[in-house]
Amino acid sequence: MSEQRTQQPVRPGRGGRHGSRMPVEKARNFKGTIKRLTDYLKTEKYSFIAVFFLAIASTVFSIVGPKIMGMATTKLAEGVLARYSYYTQLHTAIQENMPAAVIDELQRQPIPGFDFEYVGKILLLLAALYLISSLFSFIMGYIMSSVSQNTVYRMRNDVKDKLDRLPLKYFDQRSYGEILSRVTNDMDNIATTLQQSLTQLITSFVTVIGILIMMLSISPLLTLIAMFTLPASLLITLRITRRSQKYFAEQQKYVGEINGHVEEMYAGHKIVKVFGREEDSIEKFREINDRLYQAGWKAQFMSGIIFPALNFISNVGYVFTCVVGGLLVAQKKIEIGDIQAFIQYTRSFTHPIIQVANIANVLQSTAASAERVFEILDEEEEIPDRENARVIRFPRGRIKFEHVKFGYKEDELLMKDLSIDVQEGSTIAIVGPTGAGKTTLVNLIMRFYEVQGGCITVDGVDIRDMKRGDLRTMFGMVLQDTWLFNGAIRENIAYGREGATEEEIIRASKAANADHFIKTLPDGYDTVLNEEASNISQGQKQLLTIARAILADPAVLILDEATSSIDTRTEILIKQAMTNLMKGRTSFVIAHRLSTIRDAGLILVMNDGAIIEQGSHDGLLAQGGFYAELYNSQFAGATA
């Protein structure tokens, strides 16, 4: 029960987010997961529809921009050309010594002006288009920010609710780090996809198609040239990406290795030192570090040249557009403003293409994340409480195990046929070597696990006929792993009973011998326990948990005596407090201290999941069995 589960280092490199860089983790059932994710988004469907249309509108408005801008440029160029031809005519007329009348005639003509009214109108239209486009894009982002976060918020809550309904069996099989990573990292991944990638997907598609249409409308020939750059860009992206992914995967692996090594060496610093292994440790570090460097620079380099490579292609396209476009303009086939627009189009073409090409990766990694989240949601839940559950109004605390069968794994029974009858108000000491099943006994009474055969009754009622909540409020637990949370001491004690008054809290602390030390703390009852509760000692923690149990005032007590790490003074205090607590209640004590064992009304000696001996201390000693052996091995020195 108290085995430590260290947090696993966060899984390295969830793929996709960094675009073309990270290797992508794939979902096992891509289609199904995406469908489920879509179902999840159903409640927000109106927002999505709105975003969809806004994205299209915003993109369309911004795509028309260059074309319209080109019209203005064309008009300006026309003005320049008109004036140019006028001056050329005038010039030739003068040079060729044309009759003065002709020259006069020409000079009397107004110098061709610029149609600024037209240009102005176009520019105003343009400004309006850009304004609308930006506005739509803003509204889209605004809606999406709430939609994505609220969806993930709901999902997180659903997962938490689910975790509450999962049997303890589930948690035994997994590391906390793994579960945490699903609730934070995976959710984060989903949120980012919803927030950015989804709108990007829409806008990119619309942009690509829109630009294509605009390009074709300007010049099919130029479009053809621009199209040549397209497969080239895609090919280069894919090829480089494939290689860089290999190196990124390697880099990620070595980062993981190096982090692992560092964590281990630092955690075991004392051991490394005392066994004089610093050099070995540094040598191993260097080895991994060097491999990291080798993979790292290649990965960086590869990802670093994608951009220049694409830029190269885009620039070549640019040059050809200029040249061919220039030739077309020179032959008066198209307008100069169209060239300007076309150049702008080719320039803004590559980016959305990379995004579209990358969308598969993003969706894959999102699906993988979503799948992990759904995996939790699909776990088998605890058997629900009975509808018409029975309530024991005044519990007396008589507990019976009848032919209980149980194993943590279905096919490996730990308890084959266990029967115990505990009278109300008595103290039962449970002794036995590690792994004998002492903690299991407790787990079963509290119905943390379901029995596989037989039944357990409290005051004659099968515990499966009660609500779990009602059953558990009858018990008070003081365990070795004293769970306290990050909050004030007062709140931690008050945890025992909802709505406890200040007075009751202090009374409970006094009964637990905790009042004194609490008062010596800087903020007394308001002292906030830090994350690992390391600002109070192990023994003090135990006193707090005792106070918590006293406040809960349960009918049955379950105590797990501390084995070590507590100084003797505190230990005396704890012992007194426990004795106070046990008065008049049925108590199960997982006992390590001889005095507790001797005072117990009944000693259960457990081994391999079975009660192999039971009776009083003296009786058991006289039997000369397992208990006698156990007793002698521990305390023989004392009596000798």
Place this chain on the structure above:
Amino acid sequence: MVKLFLHLRPYRWYLVVAILVLFGQSIADLFLPTLMAEIVNNGMMKGDTGYIWKYGSYMLVVVLVISICSIIASFLSSIIGMSFGRDVRDRVFSRIESYSLHEFDKIGTASLITRTTNDIIQVQNLVIMGLRFIVYAPIMSVGGIIMAYSKDKQLTLLLVVALPLMMFLIGRLATVVVPLFKAMQVKLDQVNLVLRENLTGIRVIRAFNRLDRENKRFKAANRDLADNAIRVNKIMAVMHPLMMLIMNLTTVAIIWFGGHRISQDMMQVGDMMAFIQYAMMVMFSIVMVTIMFVMLPRAQASAIRINEVLDIEPGIVDPPQTIKTGGRTGVVQFQDVNFSYPGAELPAVSNVSFTASPGEVTAIIGGTGAGKSTLVNLIPRFYDVSGGSVLVDGVDVRQIKQKELRARIGFVPQQPVLFSGTISENIRYGKAEATDQEVAHAAEIAQAGEFIAGMKDGYESMISQGGTNLSGGQKQRLSIARALVRQPGIYILDDSFSALDYKTDARLRAALRNETAASTVIIVAQRVGTVMDADRIIVLEEGRVAGMGRHRELLESCRVYREIVSSQLSEEEIA
């Protein structure tokens, strides 16, 4: 930050080349629109196809130059950045390995881990990104402005309005967003914390039937996180369209005013088109520079933390002249030893004197905080005494080479730390060249043979990181075996039996007795049962020796010892 960049020294020539290449690239980049302007002005407007072809080929050459430059720059920046990361990482790790426990505790394991891993990656990325953009973007913005200016002086006034406006807006938004980003991490940690508490305390929460309360806590933290993220996203939702709008409106303005300049014959159409492109280049570069400035503080914080590690000198080093002790004896002597943790008001150990000789078992008992672990930590010189001296075989430990001193000690720590690897590798950690028999023997004595044999791969079974696949008792036994395999002259067992059940504990102590017969054994313990048979029991209270002697003597003479005993044993057992 600058100080950390001194580690770039070995790569300074690469750096120079990289900057030169980047410079070349930006010049070439800036040249492109001018060439295009030439094509427009002299080719398109005049219908001169020969001119268009000629300048078109010039442009191709420039494009090629740009690509070659940027590939070289990318190559160099990757090499420089990763080498820098590797070197700093190596230096930090080596430095931390040389730390004594004191320096180690000062910063803390978790923080040291982040400093060696994340912080360095943070700075390394800044170097790589920095070389690609910090150098490139300013050249582009300055060069772009110069080129724009050369195209048309008066039109440049437009940029004088647009650029500061843009910088101001980005800066403004950044001051709002950056704190929110920071808060994001805090709030995410809070969600993690609540969930972690819920996972670790799952039994207690269910036992006290407080799921609802925990759910409320979780939902509050979750809501808080979501709200913060929404706020960030909303600001970002403003940012992007706003930038686009400024850029687009600047273009519109350039055409309007540029049109008038053209009508006044002050400017050519091609120049106006080039001007637009320059304006865009400058604006993109400004955005990049501003983003850099937002990134910088984070890397700066990392750099400071890394420097802190490199600046701390290990407090315990070998003296220039060491004294060699004799063969394998192992007499440990404390002479009036005082020790205070730095900054502590009261000494943790004061005026402790005793001598432990080979063949003797010395036990140290006392409450938590009495100074037991501190006392034994002075023997392998994890800390240096503040007064008096600790001697091994008559030589002050400060005059022995640390490696030699520690080679004579078999140390079993309170927390059994194992490393990932096989069981035999872990036992061999005590003695690399130990034979299979020696390993097996040590495991047998430590009462680990049985459970090892029960494992699928026996001695070759893998231990996961942190030994999570073993029970506390199993880890303790392996940790003892690791010390035993050294066959050291001195054993230090720091409360090493706490996770063992009675039977194993007793068997282990019996086996140890034979194995360590010729060595000096120092045991720190909480249980009276463990220390009763010792040749010498030292009772510590608040760092002082409250009593020293055998069990029976102490029962009569030492009040503290009696208290301890009576709390653990009943009357008749004491007698």
